[in-house]
Amino acid sequence: MPLHIHDTLRREKRLFEPRDPSRVTLYVCGPTVYDYAHIGNARPPVVFDVLVRLLRRTYGADKVIYARNVTDVDDKINAKAAKEGAPIGTITARYEAAYLDDMARLNVSPPDIAPHVTDHMDAIVAQIGAIVDAGCAYAAQGHVLFDVAAYPAYGALSGRNLDDMIAGARVEVAPYKRNPHDFVLWKPSKPGEPSWPSPWGDGRPGWHIECSAMIEENLGLPIDIHGGGIDLVFPHHENEIAQGVCAHGHAHGAAAHDEYARYWMHNGFLTVDAEKMSKSIGNVLLLHDLVQSMPGEVVRWALLSAHYRQPLDWNQALLDQSKKNLDRLYGALHRAAAVPAATDEAPADFLKSIEDDLNTPGAMATLFALSSEIERAMTAGDTAAAGLAKGRLIACADILGVLQSDPAAWLEGEVDDALRAEVEALLDQRMAARAAKDWPAADRIRDRLTELNVVVMDGPRGATWRLKN
């Protein structure tokens, strides 16, 4: 089955047909770099990393262009810099570096393009100018505002009706707005805040225009897929469409949406112990801390264990199960360590799941079936079957971005250097004692290993070990 994805705009699963199969384009809204990302923020980059891996496999590694921006102009960044008394660039560089480090631990491949807002002021100012020229935006008191009434399809992505929105508006309306839902494309900066020149006065862009300008500049319009979390549907993505379409003077007609992005994908939200993550509840889990305390693949597996459009509850049972699942898969790979992989093709049932709007739970079921197949074949001494199942398992895992560690190292687990050194010394002594047929010494060593909670596995390439759970 060719790839089908659920399109938020059309509210249905659609066959994915790129505009140009030799240049498939994808944009995902990236982090605002003012603090460490929380675990919810990690869901979009992991989900869309799976999509990118699948697209590369389907269309060719060099035929897919994936952009994930870095928002390095924002009030929260200014506030953090002021609080620390540090330059803005120090804050953004620090949290961008931390984000990329944490992404690497989750096996998230770097995007092809990581556009920064600060590098795109000319493109942003040019796009605002084009929207003004098209009659869809107006300048007022140092601001430039998008005129939502000038874009008849406004509300199509989120399913909102502008008239209802106006009737129900409770927002405090700034005096310079013609319509309460008009949104900022450009605004003046306060003294001391970063500011750039523009035809409407010095200032800085609104958030929405950053993405539509960076998309046009880096990928060209229309792009194939635009992704992000479900909270971005309104207003962020609704506003992006309005800007992207109007900048080209195509404010009318139902097909205008296709001139910005052809498919819209949104991931569901993550809760922690069934509650919304929030600073006031005190349950905000930072990705940076999580990947220090457990392997990144456990976090990745947990994030992919629910379908991406469904809510995902983050809790200890989910993490325990994810670790157990990975241990099982690594165990099979370890058992077949000496058997060469006999294929690099993922089997049809895996592709059927993953191409069905990224059904990762279904795809994971194939991984378990393949690990059982490896175990069965190894027990039966059928290395041909084991090699085939192993190759298939690795091919599937490469699309999900898991099982990227050495199986023996994984099973040994995360242990501190002193313990690792002691265990390895004991294993050497054990080998020497066995070679010398010094059974009392071998027994003493075994007892010490048991004391240390170490399980030893003798295999064709010598002994490996892990800590007992």
Ligand code: AMP
């Ligand atoms: P932000 O830094 O708030 O703009 O969020 C960055 C990305 O993370 C956006 O795509 C959000 O939609 C997404 N996101 C934020 N919170 C959550 C959450 N609790 N669950 C899933 N995605 C989230």
Ligand code: ZN
């Ligand atoms: Zn965006």
